[in-house]
Amino acid sequence: MTCKRARQYLQLSRPGELGSRERRRLAAHVHRCSACAAEEKANRQTDAWIAGAREFSPHPEDASSLTAVVMDAVRDLDSKRSGQKRTPAAARLFPHAWQGFPALSKILAGGVMVLLAVLAAQTWIVLRKVSSLQEAMALSGERALASREEISPPILVRRAVAGLEAPGETDRSGREWLVLEKATLDDLFALARHLSAEDFIRFERILSRIPCKPWGTSPGPLSEEDRMFLLEKRNELRIWLRGR
């Protein structure tokens, strides 16, 4: 046995900690190794101190009150648990009425529940309506907007300008027509609201003569004068827009 192993075994000095074979080998090693024998001697002293500490046990009186304290805590815990489970909703809602008139507090609690249910149902209906309206608005896109007037003037002008600058169409006799999309025409009418009353009437008159898809054609092509007027008003609208 090496000294390293012997010093390990020396730590296991109490009965039952080492097997009989290990004990014999250790005893043989200690017998011929003075260093390990010295350590064994020192261990005997520390073993005595540890044994002395082991002799001390807490006073039994300190533990005797424990059962009562533990049982109080257990009962407290159980009553809290059962209280949480068993207290009726009526008693929690109307504790004072519950003490004197349990039936009344039950009726009151029932009424509160019905009221809450009705409120919840109404809220649900309103929310359903709002959500269906939102869905309709989202689905119809721009068409779902209440009117063209709700679209801001900058957008109207941009659209109308693009519509007026679109290439015209030439008929069989070689005449060029200014053909507008309905959306462009709508935009122009909406813009006309920002003109003076006199200009508005003329603007509207010209617009009513412009052929429009998909509604068919107007009685005849725009005159050069009408076309100039439209361009002029368009520029006015642009200037007005910049001023905003």
Add this chain to the structure above:
Amino acid sequence: MIARSRGGDHRAFEELVLQHQGYSYALAVRFLGNPEDAREAVQEVFLRIWTRLHSFDPARTFKAWLSRIIVNACLDRIRDRRRRVALPMNEDITRDDPSGDPKRGPEQEHAKRELFHLIVEMAEHLPPRQRAVFILRDLQDLEMDEIAAILAVSPGSVKSNLCHARRAIRKGLLELEQKGRIRHDL
């Protein structure tokens, strides 16, 4: 008794606590060194047992299960609070035990109590597993296989931890003796 306690029988559980309170308190004191802490720990342990009796495996002994819960609770307390093990000045953990040896003088009793606290304090600096093995074996006087069952480790691991723990404690005790804090004749 355990089966009845499991069914929510307070009286059965009271008997169970009564039967194990002394052992539990002694073990907790040996870990914590402080009677107040030990009482708190034991109350906490028994409450925990009351709420978890359903998880007790009847294949094991109740004492081993209880000891394991106490050891864990005490180690948690030591780790959490990092308290120094010291007796309050006005509280004597041992008092005058009428069942004790009448030949012992009060001076020797006091010296031994100091020794107990010194050892518990030294044990606090050991790693948790070594501390548990040392206290269960050398202060609580449990058998090696009982300790292995409580800590759910092999007997070899118990021996190895005990070796390390004792070496450290012995070294500390010899140093204290050199400083004159321990009387050689105790």
